[in-house]
Amino acid sequence: MKIGFLxxxxxxxxxxxxxxxxKLVEYLRAQGDTVEIISLPWRNYVVHLTDNFTFRLPSDLDxxxxxxxxxxxxxxxxxxxxxxxxxSLVHHLRCSELRPKWQNDFYRVVERKYLQSVDGFIFNSKTxxxxxxxxxxxxxxxxxxxxxxxxxxxxxxxxxxRVTHSEKPSVVAYPPTDRFDEAISEEEIRxxxxxxxxxxxxxxNVIERKGLHTLLESIRLSTxxxxxxxxxxxxxxxxxxxxxxxxxxxxxLSSIVEFHGALDNEQLxxxxxxxxxxxxxxxxxxxxxxxxxxxxxxxxxxxxTAGAAGEIIEHGKTGYLIQPNDxxxxxxRISELTSDRSLLxxxxxxxxxxxxxxxxWNETAGQIRTFLQSLTxxx
Numbered sequence: 001m002k003i004g005f006l007x008x009x010x011x012x013x014x015x016x017x018x019x020x021x022x023k024l025v026e027y028l029r030a031q032g033d034t035v036e037i038i039s040l041p042w043r044n045y046v047v048h049l050t051d052n053f054t055f056r057l058p059s060d061l062d063x064x065x066x067x068x069x070x071x072x073x074x075x076x077x078x079x080x081x082x083x084x085x086x087x088s089l090v091h092h093l094r095c096s097e098l099r100p101k102w103q104n105d106f107y108r109v110v111e112r113k114y115l116q117s118v119d120g121f122i123f124n125s126k127t128x129x130x131x132x133x134x135x136x137x138x139x140x141x142x143x144x145x146x147x148x149x150x151x152x153x154x155x156x157x158x159x160x161x162r163v164t165h166s167e168k169p170s171v172v173a174y175p176p177t178d179r180f181d182e183a184i185s186e187e188e189i190r191x192x193x194x195x196x197x198x199x200x201x202x203x204x205n206v207i208e209r210k211g212l213h214t215l216l217e218s219i220r221l222s223t224x225x226x227x228x229x230x231x232x233x234x235x236x237x238x239x240x241x242x243x244x245x246x247x248x249x250x251x252x253l254s255s256i257v258e259f260h261g262a263l264d265n266e267q268l269x270x271x272x273x274x275x276x277x278x279x280x281x282x283x284x285x286x287x288x289x290x291x292x293x294x295x296x297x298x299x300x301x302x303x304x305t306a307g308a309a310g311e312i313i314e315h316g317k318t319g320y321l322i323q324p325n326d327x328x329x330x331x332x333r334i335s336e337l338t339s340d341r342s343l344l345x346x347x348x349x350x351x352x353x354x355x356x357x358x359x360x361w362n363e364t365a366g367q368i369r370t371f372l373q374s375l376t377x378x379x
Contacts, residue, residue, distance in 0.1 A: 001034070001063060002036070003061065003063055004036050004057075004064040004065065005021070005035055007021060007037065007040075007069070008042050008070055010039070011025065011039075017286075019175075019289065020091065020175045024089075024368060027361070040070060040073055049072045051073035051074070051077075052073065053076070055074070057077050057080070063084050063375060064085070064086045064087070065087050065088075065089055065372075066086060066088050066089065067088075068089060068093070068114075069091070071110065072110055074114060078114070079117050085119040085120060085378070087118065087119065088118040089122040090122065090123055090132055090286070091124050091286040092128055093107075093111055093135065094111060095135075096131055096286075097283060098324060116136065118168070120371075120375055121169075123172045123173070124172075124173065124286055124287040125286060127308035128286045128287070129170060133167055169374075173367050173368045175287055175289040175292075177358045177359075180269060180272070180293065180297075184298050186352070188273075189298040189345065190345055192274075192348075193341050194341060195276075196225060198226045198227070198277070198344075199229070200227065200228045200229070201299065202229070202232070202278075202280060203290050203293070203294065204231075204232045204282075205232045205233045205237075206232050206236065206237065206244060206259075207240060208237065209283050209284060211281035211283055211325070212230065214281040214325050214326070215228070215279050215281055215327075216244060216247055216248065216257070218330040218334060219253060219334075220251045221328065222334060224334060224339070225338065227257075228258070229260060229275070230257065230259045230260065231268065233261065233262050245259060272293075272296075272297040275294075275297070276337065276344060276348070277301075277319075277337055277344070278290070278299040278319075279301075279330070280301075280303060281325075282307070282324075283324045283325070284306045285306070285307040285308055286307060287307075287312070288301075288303055288307070288312055291313055292354075295351040295355035296352070296355045298348040298351055299348065300318060302319050302320045302322065303322075304321060304323060304326075305321050305324070312354070318347060319347060319351065320333045
């Protein structure tokens with residue numbers, strides 16, 4: 001197959017979504033497919049909308065994959081005649097993130113028009129599929145309100161949503177989990193849990209959606225013996241990153257909180273081996289590959305009820321789910337793990353076992369390739 005893959009910026013961008021895209025491209029090329037990367041420049045949302053006046057799709061492809069992140073640039077281009085199917089790879093919708101209602105109402109209109117313009121979908125989770133099909137069917141949910149008031153029922157309804165007229169061909173293909181080959185033994189997990197200091201790892205770009213402010217506030221509220229390593233880009237949202245660094249300084253947390261920025265694999269592996277728990281209390285995750293990456297090293301995960309983290313984290317067994325921005329409950333969970341090392345050991349071993357149950361990347365990517373082939377054969 002000759003496949004186009006449309007993204008913003010570079011495929012080497014450090015994030016879970018770009019890791020998924022990059023791994024998929026590598027797999028398709030390894031199978032003998034030609035994959036052409038089509039890159040549009042990163043700009044602000046309004047400027048991206050102006051791409052609709054000028055951007056044209058290439059003509060010489062068998063199929064085109066578009067990262068849904070690019071949706072504001074592509075509505076007009078997709079509506080023009082094209083001789084091949086267009087598939088949107090959806091990590092999560094912009095209108096699902098926590099922000100003022102008027103902003104999400106605007107994003108919802110734009111994203112719906114985009115989603116209507118494609119021929120099929122690759123979803124990274126059942127939750128994302130439910131949200132997209134709900135939007136196409138006119139099911140308007142305020143993620144912040146509905147998830148806060150009744151998170152389990154809201155997510156259950158999204159995942160089980162049966163779509164009538166709007167459903168398009170799709171595949172749910174969970175993200176890759178075999179980024180790290182190194183395993184950790186159960187004995188190493190047991191020994192690690194006995195150390196006095198609880199080592200917390202935050203892994204992700206330091207942007208507001210990832211919820212570092214919630215984690216830092218929980219540490220400020222507490223008196224337990226912990227250390228926090230913050231690993232992730234400090235330039236993705238430099239203003240927010242500076243606010244978090246200032247918060248640490250002003251509240252006297254500099255001795256227990258360290259910002260490392262982005263690390264190479266060898267340095268990251270060392271931090272993952274040393275940590276006891278992974279905490280990324282995002283306001284929304286379309287899947288949350290980072291939780292599985294931590295579980296590879298026996299790290300219980302703490303995420304939130306917003307988005308698909310509940311498809312990975314089993315509350316009370318492999319970690320915990322809290323409400324977005326609930327620093328007080330997060331502080332209680334950290335206190336439990338600090339004081340009860342038998343509980344920490346149990347959750348750590350469960351987390352490692354959960355990781356081993358996830359499909360291998362070749363299985364996931366093979367599923368996507370079969371789906372792409374089926375669409376090209378229908379043309």
